[in-house]
Amino acid sequence: MMKKGEHTNIKESPLFWPANVKGNVLWVLDETLIPQRLHYIKVHNLRESVNVIRRMKTRAFGQFLVVMNTFLLEMNKVGTAQCAIPTARMLKRVKKTAAALNNSRPTFPFPEVTSIVVNWAETALKNNLEIRPFVSKNIMGYLAGIRARRLERVCKIADVIRNGDSLLTHCNVSGELAMAASICQQQGKEIHFFATETRPYFQGAKLTCWELKRVGAKVTLIADNAVGSVMADGLVNKVIVGSDRSCANGDFANKIGTYQIAVLAEEFGIPFYVLTQPSNKVKKGSDIPIEIRKAKELLIHSGKRIVRGPVDGFYPGFDIVPHKLVTKAIAIDVN
Template sequence: MSAVQSPLFEPVLWEGDGFRVLDEILIPQRLEYITVTEVSQALAAVRDMKTRAYGQVLTFLYTAALVAQQYKGKEVEPLRQRMAQLTQQFCDVRPTFDFRGLGCFVDEWFNEIRRDGKVGETIARRAREFGAEITRGRRARAKRTATLLPNPASVMTHCNVSGELVAVAKYCKELGKKFSVIATETRPYLQGARLTAWELAQAGVPVSLIPDCAVAQVMAKGVVDAVIVGADRSAQNGDIINKVGTYPLALMAKEYGVPFYALVQDPRSLVTGDDVPIEERSAAELLFFEGEPLIASGVERIAARYPAFDMTPAALITHLIGFDDVYTPETFSHKFRGEAAAAKITAKQGGKYLLIYGVPPKNQYSFLMSALRAEQCESFLVPEMRPQLCGAQVVARQLVERNAPTTLISDNIMGTLFAHREIRKLCLFSQSVTEAGPTGLCGSLLAVQLARLHGVPIELFNGDAPNDSSRDRDVSTFMGKQICPEGVAVRAVEVEVVPWALFKN
């Protein structure tokens, strides 16, 4: 493998009177940087998902440095107030991310200012130094992660941890360990395909791509040695907040005996994951792909849910890997809280859904309408059902044609809606029935496991075959458009057998 650092490892670069932000939306087509000389440009980059994860951290710090550098006054308080305002501006554009915690660091730096009047210069210097300090900490964290892994290590990951897996691969090589990655595509922005798979392939690390709904299928085969994810936030009790889809991944890791590692930062004042507001992004980000609607007609009549993050309780995490040490949830809690409360995922007052997984025969839709009323549900909940998009392009379309209330989600959102008790029943449509169990589309096993683990009833039906006219046969394309970067393997998706034992109470 190449020893070259991923450009995502340090995606924001300070340059004189401003800084440059790597536009992650354009990867892997091209590497292009956005020049930032004004606060509004930085806020737009964060709001529009052009930068995320570690990029958001550096963007905030360097924006603070930019504002401080432009401040020529000698009084502390005006700049201090401007930094508090800046922190709030960043919180407003991405409410789940811990910009307030970063703002607390900035506020503390004002206590270091001497009476020589160099207020702006001091804050600007500290902001840049802190960015460099975190970058060094991330290298140490990657090395620490490599020491935890077995040899060989086949690692599953979700979303993107800003170049850190490439660093883990480098340290594994130094330790003589074989390292490979199975990456989820991570809908709807496809960060797993566009960023993680791309950067690993560029570095010569063996990497394969799977749809989000295949995590249970792949883990059940026993081919995953560990799961590694990032964390947008961590809590004092060891909970983490990360890209939506992390929670079901952790549940499946627990179910199949796979160690689950989270790369975290200090929690500061956050007590439990329940205390974090989860950002719900625009339905259009899910319903359209590169300007094209997922459903050819009737997309305006479909609702969609896109909570951008979910919460993974500490009980599902094997180790939290910080900048300074490796923790169990217990030792993490002891360090930061003493006796931190265990998180309970709070049931939200959201919609009550009837979840459909698989393809119902056309003569079943009238029955489903009756079932929706009988269960007193507000809407059908339909996952996309990758890779062929059977949910979006077959099931949702059939429901809309019958004027049925329909809500579309990406496959990785099922877990958080189960956790929040928003799903009343799973209607599973199988393709056949065998002695081992019913067979179904990729994701059937995940849907059943999630329903079982959350105490949601499952009703089994005979279903139709998947959509033969789909433009997508595997995860290499989305709506017929290539999403799998060069050098990335596509893991074959199989028809799933759901063991009968999972249907027992």
């Protein structure tokens, strides 16, 4: 493990912390514009937050940040209102915010996150504390803690990577892999990445290649269908992927395609690492609801229809990797 402070000059990837509240505006990195543009969407209210989530402007950890920051935004807006809102109405407002966020998309565990904030509001009420400052301070402290623990996980990832490694990754792990690559460079490790394209959104091609290149790492893009081939040719010796949701038994959900990479890694005896946020809320993978996205997301690319006629597309947004295929979970504790 690295010594403390040794990685203080690591350049932060914009994807590491893609949403932040300043005053009455929540700034959300529009990940769909990367690598063409580095642009932040200004979110002013709950409705706009839900919209940003539904349109997948941000994903995974970014979604978590948007959820937490949306409560902060709502608190800040009340703070600037001329009349203080009565406590009971404030709790109602927090619960309304939670409900709207919970209903935005099925796979991400929104209720697990929003219930934390609702509990804080209820705790404040029980203890005769003003809800707004109590919840706001809790959110800010909570996020600061997560930030520190994610930086720790970046170091854990760098520890797993050895000199000479060729690592395959899928989709995008929100800045952490690029920052770990940056640490590895400072440690003098020669490493190489294969990034899958990750159809249909091309997060691997657009985000992972972009942020790995930003830190000067070597990265080669492959189509999702070339994973078996590069493994068979001995071009990959480790797999590191993220997770959108973890189960008590070690199963996890991640971007569609992760599962087949895990099966192929096992076939070739390649160690398979996953970045997780341990949770006991869901027992096993089959309990996770899989979001089926609209077929048009497969059928249309860059505004142009790939397939003509009434062809159906089936686009499960995620798949489940059973724990038996995981060599090691590189964990973060969000609680």
